[in-house]
Amino acid sequence: MKLSDYTAFPTDIPIIVEDNLFLYPFMISPLFLADEENIKAANEALDHNSLVMVCTAKVGDEHRRDFNAIYPAGVIGSIMRKVDLPDGRVKILFQGMQKGTILKELSTAPLRAKVDVLRTQPADAIKIEATLSVLREKVTLLGSLGGQFPPDLIKTIEENNDVHRICDLVASSMRLKKEQAFSLFTETNDEAHLLKLIDYVIEEIESSRLKKEIKTKVHSQIEKVNKEYFLKEQLKQIQKELGTDNQREEEIEEYRKKLEAKKDHMEEDAYKEIKKQIDKLSRMHPDSADANLIQSYLDWVIEIPYGKLSKKALDVLEVKSQLDKDHYSLEKPKERIEEYFAVRELLDKRGIGEKAANGAILCFSGPPGVGKTSLANSIAKALKRKLVRIALGGLEDVNELRGHRRTYIGAMPGRIVQGIIEAGEMNPVVVLDEIDKVARSFRGDPTAVLLEVLDPEQNNKFRDYYLNFNIDLSKVIFIATANEVGSIPAPLRDRMEFIFVSSYTPQEKYEIAKKYLIPQELKKHGLKNSEVSISKPTLQLIISNYTRESGVRNLRRRIADILRKVAKQLLMDTSLEKLNISNTNLKEYLPKTVFEIDEVDKENSVGIVNGLAWTSVGGDVLKVEAIRIQGKGGIQITGSLGDVMKESAKIALSVVKVLIDNQKINVPLSIIPTTGLDKEESARKIEPSDVYRRYDLHIHVPEGATPKDGPSAGITMATAIASILCNKKVKSDVAMTGELTLTGKVLPIGGLKEKLIAAYKAKIKTALIPKKNYEKDLDEIPDEVKEKMTIIPVSRIEEVLEFALVK
The missing domain is CATH 3.30.230.10 (Ribosomal Protein S5; domain 2)
Known part of the structure; x- marks a missing residue:
């Protein structure tokens, strides 16, 4: 049946909207119509024995039934058969005849428009034939890569000489987007039509090749995994029959389970390195030397507490309370510490993130015994975090901090990673004690490692030589202590903010001894408050005459000396209930005096x-x-x-x-000597x-x-x-x-x-x-x-x- 059997064009005909597919003139297609406008259009065409045009809905406008939601071109054809379905839908059998284009919109209920046949421009026959041969070649190649073009369809394309029919056959068999299909559908220049189609076919060839390559690799990998699985299962059965111990396999499986449990919390490079070592261990003989080294490595790295953080929220009031409870005086240092944690708490509450809070690294500097390390202890208590202390005094081997490479005998992680493993959490308080006494030798310069550790911009990717992957130290609170700031190298000093903890006055020492030292030492020596008393003048005498220091460390030792003798006396003489330490009997407990600072002379x-x-x-x-x-x-x-x-x-x-x-x-001239001078000097005034x-x-x-x-x-x-x-x-x-x-x-x-x-x-x-x-x-x-x-x-x-x- 031909268009000429119906009417001359242009003409008015109803329009049916197809939501998904582009139809072509050679197709006889079943269409299922669900919406009322499409059913009306079909009924109108059947009632008047007229043609109908099927247009495709635009991308994202499916189920809309107006001219703005459809492409302005489609297939003109006739409805061969109509069947009403039980679910209310209508099935029609549509025969395409010719491409058409909308000239004028007439009505929307149903859609009706003035339509004309889409006419093509004549082209050079030689060029068309040459381009057509290229298209056939590419289609044949695409058919060999996938199942889009069956052999029968390829044969039809090769034997047919109708350019439009070949283009429509190829386009209908490819997975084209609606915009691409419409561009081809409405192209009126045959040569341009063929060239566009060749470009799409080439793209599809590249895509098919890539998919085939990936599919081949996946199948190879699956076969390899299946093969390994069956071999391992056979090995297990053989070992079981021989009575061989399978404890090693259980250990390796335990490593794998622990690794997978931490996978979501660790970096990709860390996961790959640990997995690589587990796989290597599983292939090694258990008695080889390398197996023992790898097992030691896995015992360390698998214990790194990835994902474990102290969940206690920052509270500056708790920090203040703990500092006041543990330390007397030190108002300036305590105020600066409170400010530091107030900023961190505010950033956390406002959701800016912990990374933004990693500003200054605090360093407590001052004379020995003034409470630098104990300030850090109080901070850890207030934050409910584990405390890790790393003594840097005399440290000269850079590998002590960075870790030893696994090629060395007795290699192990650096002290920083060891401290995190011991703490069992990724955000402990790490005290770098005596940072001013780090030494430098032929083994390297440890301050170079500390530069990276204490720099908030770098320590999120700290690399330990033993681990051989990066570890995030950005959540760790680092606190350093030092006696002399001038001994710290300038670049390292630049990364820290110094809080100076100065000497105590005699009155401050008295208050510290009374409120902290004596109660603590009584507890350490198993004594009660009712069994010993030290008078105020005696305590002041101990401070002035028996200690020489800026802090209170020696004062604690002198109090401990007294309490040891008290404990001995109480045990040897059971009749004693209480001992009073006064100025008169102090020499019995502390025989040696140390004059800290002599009083000045009274005479000028x-x-x-x-x-x-x-x-x-x-x-x-x-x-x-x-x-x-x-x-x-x-x-x-x-x-x-x-x-x-x-x-x-x-x-x-x-x-x-x-x-x-x-x-x-x-100058009184009388003090100037006149004896022993030569004549010239004696004669001069x-x-x-x-x-x-x-x-x-x-x-x-x-x-x-x-x-x-x-x-x-x-x-x-x-x-x-x-x-x-x-x-x-x-x-x-x-x-x-x-x-x-x-x-x-x-x-x-x-x-x-x-x-x-x-x-x-x-x-x-x-x-x-x-x-x-x-x-x-x-x-x-x-x-x-x-x-x-x-x-x-x-x-x-x-x-x-x-x-x-x-x-």
């Missing part, structure tokens, strides 16, 4: 000045002594002084000479400058066995030199510290808090400090020190001499 002296010094165990009061000896203006410096301190002495002498020359210091020409000076700092260095003794030495050359006494209750320049300026110094605490212990009444220190550091000085002592800021040497010398 010429050439003796109290200087304030900083040491690694706190502050100290050092006397600087000077004498004059008849000579020729030379200077001798003793007392185991460093180069900087010797230079300070020379600067001080030069400054005092200038002051004498400018008559800012009065005596001048003030003769005092430093005719005398040699000797400057000494007592405790000559102790090395001393630093610039802060500048004004102390200048005062001693001025005193001895002017024959003026120095006030015995005045102490001073400050660097001196050649122009007489007083420069700021470090360690002011420790120095002033030492002055307070020595019962100094007046302290002279640089003006800049007074302006910026005075708020760090304990109140009891500021109340009992007058602190005077000075900016020039003239002011120092004004306050220090007796007029």
Whole structure:
């Protein structure tokens, strides 16, 4: 049947919408119509014995029945048969005749439009034939790769010479998207139509080749796995028959189970490395040396607590409460710790994530025994996290931290990974103790590893040589401790924020002993509060005369010495119920006294000045002594002084000479020697400058066995030199510290808090400090020190001499 049997074109005909398929003119297709508009269109065509056009719905617009939802071209054909189905649908048998295009929309219920036949443009027959042969070749190749083109269809394509019929056959057999199918369907240029179709066929060939390759690989892998499974099952049965122990297989299976349980929480490279070693172990003979090494490796790595985290939420109030409970005083350090965890808690609550909280790495620095490590212990308690302590003092082998490569005998993970395994969680509190005492040798530089560990931008991929894969340390809270910040290498120092924990005053030591040390030591020695008492004056005497330290470690030891003797007495004399320790009987328990800082002399002296010094165990009061000896203006410096301190002495002498020359210091001429001079010198009038020409000076700092260095003794030495050359006494209750320049300026110094605490212990009444220190550091000085002592800021040497010398 032909179109000419119906009507001339263009003409008005109803439209049926097909949701999924593109139909072609050569097709006779059953269509199932479910919606009312399509059924109306079919009925109208049958009633009037007219043609109908089937158009395809656009992508995403299925089930819409308007002209905007369909492609404006389709197949014109006739309905050969119609059957009403029991479920309400209608089945029609549609015969396609010719491609058509919509010219004008007429109605929407049902869809009806003016339609014309889609006409093609004539093309060069030679070009068409050549292009057609290429298409046939590609279709044959595609047919050999998959089942889209059966042999009968390929034969039909090869034997047919109708370009449109061949294009429609090929397009209908391919899995084309609707947009691609419509582009081909509406192409009116035969050559362009063939070229587009060839491109689609080539794409399908590449896709089919890739699928075939993947399928082949999958089948090979499945066959390999099945083969291994059957061989292993046979091996198990053979071992069972022979009575061989299958414990090793059970161990390997246990490794696999543990690995799979942690797979979701570990990185891909870690999973692959561990799985690789398990597979290698399963293929090895159990008695080989490598098998033992791999098994040791798996015993370590399988215990890494992937996915295990302390679930206790951060609470800055709990941190504050724990710090106050465990530590007396230390207000500044405790405040900084609270700020650190307040920021982390706020980030967690606002969902910004733990990674953003990894800012500064805290480092507690200060003298021994002031509570640096115990602060870290308190943080771990408050956060309910495990505490891992890594002692870095004297560490010089980089592999101790990084781990040893598995090629070495006795290799094991580094201390950091070991600590995480022991803690059993991925976010413990790790204390890097004595980070300033890390050594450097031919074995490497451990600080290079610490640079990576303490850098929040790098430690999420820390590589341990033993593990041979990266491990995430970003959730670990690292806290370092140090005695001297200056000993830490600059790049490592740059990654940390220092919280300085300074010396305790005698009153603070008394409170710490009363509230913490004595109760703790009583418990350790099995004693009750009712069995021993230490009076307040006795405790103060122990602090002042039996300990020499900035912290309270030795004070704890002295209390322990007393309680050991008390425990012995209670056991040997059962009649004793309580022992009272007082000043009168203290020598029975602590026979040896250690004078920490001598009290200053009560009498003013010429050439003796109290200087304030900083040491690694706190502050100290050092006397600087000077004498004059008849000579020729030379200077001798003793007392185991460093180069900087010797230079300070020379600067001080030069400054005092200038002051004498400018008559800012009065020199009594009576002290200038006149004997032993030649005639010319004897005849000359005596001048003030003769005092430093005719005398040699000797400057000494007592405790000559102790090395001393630093610039802060500048004004102390200048005062001693001025005193001895002017024959003026120095006030015995005045102490001073400050660097001196050649122009007489007083420069700021470090360690002011420790120095002033030492002055307070020595019962100094007046302290002279640089003006800049007074302006910026005075708020760090304990109140009891500021109340009992007058602190005077000075900016020039003239002011120092004004306050220090007796007029």
